[in-house]
Amino acid sequence: MKLYIINGPNLNMLGIREPDHYGTTTYRDLVGLIDEHCKSRGVTSVCYQSNHEGDLVDKIQEAYFEGADGIVINPGAYTHTSIAILDAAKSVMLPLVEVHISKVEEREAFRQVSYIREYAEKTITGKGIQGYIDAINYLIDRFDK
Numbered sequence: 001m002k003l004y005i006i007n008g009p010n011l012n013m014l015g016i017r018e019p020d021h022y023g024t025t026t027y028r029d030l031v032g033l034i035d036e037h038c039k040s041r042g043v044t045s046v047c048y049q050s051n052h053e054g055d056l057v058d059k060i061q062e063a064y065f066e067g068a069d070g071i072v073i074n075p076g077a078y079t080h081t082s083i084a085i086l087d088a089a090k091s092v093m094l095p096l097v098e099v100h101i102s103k104v105e106e107r108e109a110f111r112q113v114s115y116i117r118e119y120a121e122k123t124i125t126g127k128g129i130q131g132y133i134d135a136i137n138y139l140i141d142r143f144d145k
């Protein structure tokens, strides 16, 4: 089984950016935790981060062409603006979980819109870094059933 874990803009700044919202774990540490967890569950993980919308679209398409079984995505601020990312997800038709580190539903009005949510099978918010692990477990367990 192979999962793509895709992070959008500014998530490379984890550990530095707004720790009250996003905690103190760095992006590097996050990738380490994800890779370790996936390995322990016998799953191949492909972690990717970009600050550029089109690169995120390319990566979603790559997940399809490389035979991925599912996608975990935190599109960052593109959550609230990107029809292109939604369309990419709809194009590849892979099971997808939307993750947000912060509790977006309790934040500014502009964060209440999520384009990707229309397609996402599940959304996890406000659980910090654990949200990624829960999303990965959800996708693995989904296939084990």
Ligand code: DQA
Pocket (backbone or CB within 6 Å): 009, 010, 011, 074, 075, 076, 077, 078, 079, 099, 100, 101, 102, 103, 104, 111
């Ligand atoms: C975020 C929430 C978004 O509103 C924000 O733009 C981010 C991170 C989160 O993980 O909580 O970059 O997706």
